Amino acid sequence: MNFTLKIWRQKDAKSKGKFEKYSISDISPDCSFLEMLDILNEQLVARGEEPVAFDHDCREGICGTCSLYINGRPHGPDDAITTCQVHMRRFKDGDTIVIEPWRAKPFSVIKDLIVNRNAFDKIIQAGGFISVDTGGIPDANAIPIRKEKADQSMDAASCIGCGACVAACKNASAMLFVAAKVSQFALLPQGRIEAKERVQKMVAKMDELGFGNCTNTYACEAECPKEISVEHIARMNREFFGAKVGGRKNIKK
Amino acid sequence: MTKLNSKIPEGHISEKWTHYRSNQNLVNPANKRKLDIIVVGTGLAGASAAASLGELGFNVKVFCIQDSPRRAHSIAAQGGINAAKNYPNDGDSIFRLFYDTVKGGDYRAREANVYRLAEVSNSIIDQCVAQGVPFAREYGGLLDNRSFGGALVSRTFYARGQTGQQLLLGAYGALSKEVAHGSVEMYTREEMQELVIIDGRARGIITRDNVTGELKRYFGHAVVLASGGYGNVFFLSTNAMNSNGSAAFRCYKQGALFGNPCFTQIHPTCIPVHGDYQSKLTLMSESLRNDGRIWVPKKKEDAQKIQKGELKPTEIDEEDRDYYLERRYPAFGNLVPRDVASRAAKERCDAGFGVGPTGLAVYLDFEDAIKRLGRDVIEARYGNLFQMYEKIVDENPYETPMMIYPAVHYTMGGLWVDYELQTTITGLFSAGEANFSDHGANRLGASALMQGLSDGYFVLPYTMQNYLADQIKVPRISTDENAFEEAEKRARERLEKLMAVKGSQSTDDFHKKLGLIMWENVGMDRNKEDLTKAIEQIRNLREEFWKDVKIPGEIDGLNPELEKAARLADYLELGELMAHDALQREESCGGHFREEHQTDEGEALRDDKKFSFVSCWEYKGEGEKPEMHKEDLNFEFVEVKQRSYK
Numbered sequence: 001m002n003f004t005l006k007i008w009r010q011k012d013a014k015s016k017g018k019f020e021k022y023s024i025s026d027i028s029p030d031c032s033f034l035e036m037l038d039i040l041n042e043q044l045v046a047r048g049e050e051p052v053a054f055d056h057d058c059r060e061g062i063c064g065t066c067s068l069y070i071n072g073r074p075h076g077p078d079d080a081i082t083t084c085q086v087h088m089r090r091f092k093d094g095d096t097i098v099i100e101p102w103r104a105k106p107f108s109v110i111k112d113l114i115v116n117r118n119a120f121d122k123i124i125q126a127g128g129f130i131s132v133d134t135g136g137i138p139d140a141n142a143i144p145i146r147k148e149k150a151d152q153s154m155d156a157a158s159c160i161g162c163g164a165c166v167a168a169c170k171n172a173s174a175m176l177f178v179a180a181k182v183s184q185f186a187l188l189p190q191g192r193i194e195a196k197e198r199v200q201k202m203v204a205k206m207d208e209l210g211f212g213n214c215t216n217t218y219a220c221e222a223e224c225p226k227e228i229s230v231e232h233i234a235r236m237n238r239e240f241f242g243a244k245v246g247g248r249k250n251i252k253k
Numbered sequence: 254m255t256k257l258n259s260k261i262p263e264g265h266i267s268e269k270w271t272h273y274r275s276n277q278n279l280v281n282p283a284n285k286r287k288l289d290i291i292v293v294g295t296g297l298a299g300a301s302a303a304a305s306l307g308e309l310g311f312n313v314k315v316f317c318i319q320d321s322p323r324r325a326h327s328i329a330a331q332g333g334i335n336a337a338k339n340y341p342n343d344g345d346s347i348f349r350l351f352y353d354t355v356k357g358g359d360y361r362a363r364e365a366n367v368y369r370l371a372e373v374s375n376s377i378i379d380q381c382v383a384q385g386v387p388f389a390r391e392y393g394g395l396l397d398n399r400s401f402g403g404a405l406v407s408r409t410f411y412a413r414g415q416t417g418q419q420l421l422l423g424a425y426g427a428l429s430k431e432v433a434h435g436s437v438e439m440y441t442r443e444e445m446q447e448l449v450i451i452d453g454r455a456r457g458i459i460t461r462d463n464v465t466g467e468l469k470r471y472f473g474h475a476v477v478l479a480s481g482g483y484g485n486v487f488f489l490s491t492n493a494m495n496s497n498g499s500a501a502f503r504c505y506k507q508g509a510l511f512g513n514p515c516f517t518q519i520h521p522t523c524i525p526v527h528g529d530y531q532s533k534l535t536l537m538s539e540s541l542r543n544d545g546r547i548w549v550p551k552k553k554e555d556a557q558k559i560q561k562g563e564l565k566p567t568e569i570d571e572e573d574r575d576y577y578l579e580r581r582y583p584a585f586g587n588l589v590p591r592d593v594a595s596r597a598a599k600e601r602c603d604a605g606f607g608v609g610p611t612g613l614a615v616y617l618d619f620e621d622a623i624k625r626l627g628r629d630v631i632e633a634r635y636g637n638l639f640q641m642y643e644k645i646v647d648e649n650p651y652e653t654p655m656m657i658y659p660a661v662h663y664t665m666g667g668l669w670v671d672y673e674l675q676t677t678i679t680g681l682f683s684a685g686e687a688n689f690s691d692h693g694a695n696r697l698g699a700s701a702l703m704q705g706l707s708d709g710y711f712v713l714p715y716t717m718q719n720y721l722a723d724q725i726k727v728p729r730i731s732t733d734e735n736a737f738e739e740a741e742k743r744a745r746e747r748l749e750k751l752m753a754v755k756g757s758q759s760t761d762d763f764h765k766k767l768g769l770i771m772w773e774n775v776g777m778d779r780n781k782e783d784l785t786k787a788i789e790q791i792r793n794l795r796e797e798f799w800k801d802v803k804i805p806g807e808i809d810g811l812n813p814e815l816e817k818a819a820r821l822a823d824y825l826e827l828g829e830l831m832a833h834d835a836l837q838r839e840e841s842c843g844g845h846f847r848e849e850h851q852t853d854e855g856e857a858l859r860d861d862k863k864f865s866f867v868s869c870w871e872y873k874g875e876g877e878k879p880e881m882h883k884e885d886l887n888f889e890f891v892e893v894k895q896r897s898y899k
């Protein structure tokens with residue numbers, strides 16, 4: 001198969017970027033999208049040009065490292081998969097494919113298609129955990145948990161932290177990401193103890209880092225490669241307002 | 254010569270760890286914050302170690318290559334984690350888990366370490382549940398277990414097909430908690446380049462900031478290497494693209510011994526190779542073997558027709574199918590350990606019975622399971638794996654059998670460590686896949702996650718204190734010291750040398766060539782002639798690499814080609830070391846299969862008299878043959894037998 005690629009090139013955070021056009025031919029339909037970029041990069045190296053920098057690691061849809069806006073959609077044309085799981089058979093021979101980095105204020109471009117997502121780590125550090133230290137823990141079966149709840153918690157915990165939700169949102173809101181973590185713990189007895197502080201601290205940090213508000217467009221859910229549901233946002237809102245009414249005041253940012 | 258002391262505590266195997274902990278030195282709580290610890294890696298081993306050491310009050314700095322600690326390769330583990338809880342009441346115990354792991358490793362692991370692993374396994378599950386890891390549960394609300402290859406009991410805990418992800422996110426949560434507390438500092442996109450040694454002790458590292466290209470110096474009273482495995486030496490493996498052996502290899506070059514480098518695990522259930530542009534291989538979790546049946550056609554004609562696309566697997570009658578694992582190993586059937594299953598698949602394909610367009614694949618069939626249990630049950634158990642398969646291969650495994658073939662998956666070899674997980678460099682510890690320890694010559698399923706977390710949560714926080722107790726006398730050493738200067742110079746010169754080659758072939762060109770040499774000669778079956786040839790070929794390739802590699806871009810700033818080339822430079826030496834190790838080991842054991850040493854039935858034939866030891870390799874300088882030392886393995890508590898899964 002043959003393709004025309006329009007790829008965002010940007011030397012570093014300070015430089016201005018622009019689109020460059022490349023043509024690529026003889027691509028097998030069974031080739032993955034990132035393997036297609038590997039082939040392009042091999043050709044660029046051979047020509048003495050700098051290869052296109054993009055983030056990737058596991059290449060099986062679990063680490064959340066790959067990103068890319070492909071023809072205007074985070075993670076490309078299919079629902080419920082990451083860029084690294086897209087195969088070229090998904091495109092038509094001769095297609096022009098536009099490839100951009102995540103575009104969101106809190107995710108600045110580092111180079112070409114690579115962005116800085118450290119903000120997500122900061123939100124988790126604000127409270128996205130259960131405060132237990134290692135050791136001295138009662139038996140794992142001491143607290144039975146309804147299977148249904150555990151399964152829902154697992155649905156939320158499936159978030160891979162890729163940032164597609166933020167990239168998809170016109171307000172660059174991180175609500176789905178935050179809600180997934182809040183909801184995972186809100187559904188479990190272990191996580192209830194700190195639930196109020198957790199949601200307040202995480203939301204405060206999200207605001208502080210410049211993520212926008214949620215205006216319920218649900219673009220995040222539609223583009224989430226792990227199909228994390230906006231129901232988790234509803235649960236988080238309940239937690240958040242519950243915390244405001246009954247929770248501890250003066251939570252430090 | 255380096256003296257190897259494995260420091261195994263006295264006493265009965267079930268008392269060694271308790272005995273150790275009761276008598277070890279501890280650091281006064283008030284002094285802990287005066288002690289700096291560097292942890293390289295944020296996988297299960299690194300993240301759990303950094304978090305636990307931070308909780309104790311030490312001053313921890315932790316490093317990873319990815320943009321976030323949560324993305325370490327551990328995230329990709331699918332199937333599960335073992336523990337001796339015996340919740341299903343099916344006869345499990347700490348001793349049995351210990352025994353199975355020693356036997357599974359074909360009696361090439363150190364008893365005392367494996368026993369400790371089994372002993373702390375239960376605490377890992379308790380810890381993870383407390384952290385909010387949503388393990389699979391039964392309707393009664395209690396934790397669910399399943400069985401995994403090589404075990405007769407159900408002792409594997411899992412979170413759908415994403416166990417590694419959930420465990421890592423648990424450890425990442427603990428790590429984030431400590432970052433928030435200020436006891437741990439996190440450095441992302443920073444790659445360790447060199448170890449700094451002062452007066453014979455590990456005292457720091459040099460890193461490259463992969464965004465700016467800047468080299469940076471860090472001091473630590475002790476250093477923990479939890480940098481993962483080196484399976485990518487084969488180019489194609491199930492490891493993530495950034496997994497690499499460089500951090501460990503550079504410690505080897507500074508004097509740490511490397512244990513059992515040739516012990517590589519080839520996993521039986523991976524998606525077969527489909528083209529030369531392929532960048533990595535995808536694992537299909539071993540749990541699939543619980544319900545899937547593995548077969549190839551009985552008749553060669555059928556296999557040939559399938560290869561040409563003239564016949565479909567569903568058109569082959571039951572009596573014309575060869576369920577070769579069930580045939581050869583009636584007791585364990587499809588659940589034999591990985592090394593046995595992999596070799597059996599290769600044997601069938603080499604004999605001409607393989608399927609798929611390349612003939613290098615076998616079927617993993619769920620037809621019977623779907624009939625017996627219903628599609629719903631199969632979907633609940635393996636839905637996400639089936640979906641993953643379909644996305645990659647474009648075939649529906651509910652309707653047509655999956656095709657699988659063995660692929661490189663895990664490296665049992667790694668830095669040699671003693672009972673305390675300390676390497677032969679004082680003050681340098683190693684945890685997780687980066688060390689050689691607990692799996693002997695073959696790792697059983699669901700035991701790497703257990704080992705990584707055991708090392709990080711429950712072993713290092715104790716054993717490191719034994720070392721650090723008297724280090725309180727050592728004030729923080731300035732990174733302006735000569736040793737830092739020199740280590741940085743080594744790192745800079747290596748990178749400059751790579752950039753200066755300005756040759757004509759890309760790093761991947763070389764990596765693919767190395768991978769092929771490794772797969773064909775140092776892969777699933779090995780013999781003296783091929784190994785000798787491979788050493789020669791790797792040397793030539795290495796020479797060519799240093800004359801002709803082409804790295805575009807600049808040394809400063811983000812340059813993925815330079816990162817890859819620097820890692821490949823180490824693989825080009827590590828590959829040779831693996832071949833030397835495989836050559837000296839004139840026996841077959843676990844994943845190491847020497848064609849010259851097999852039983853009449855084609856099973857691995859160990860030679861316990863001559864080879865019941867860990868081979869520990871010492872670096873002797875560039876171009877020199879490394880020297881091998883031996884740690885003898887003594888089995889006091891398990892009877893060493895020929896492994897049988899029949």
Ligand SMILES: Cc1cc2nc3c(=O)[nH]c(=O)nc-3n(C[C@H](O)[C@H](O)[C@H](O)COP(=O)(O)OP(=O)(O)OC[C@H]3O[C@@H](n4cnc5c(N)ncnc54)[C@H](O)[C@@H]3O)c2cc1C
Pocket residue numbers: 293294295296297298299316317318319322325326327328329330331332333334416417443444445446479480481482491492493496497499500536662663684685686687698699700701702703705
């Ligand atoms: C697809 C797949 C499925 C698996 N499934 C299972 C399973 O079901 N059960 C099981 O028990 N095991 C499984 N395993 C094996 C298991 O996942 C790994 O062995 C284990 O996770 C390794 O953990 P680790 O912490 O040692 O290293 P890793 O998770 O590999 O982490 C290495 C860390 O070191 C960092 N690092 C490396 N080099 C440097 C450097 N130079 N400088 C700074 N940082 C560096 C990396 O950034 C990373 O943070 C699976 C493996 C694969 C590939």
Ligand code: FES
Pocket residue numbers: 055056057058059060061062063064065066082083084085
């Ligand atoms: S590279 Fe890991 S999710 Fe795509």
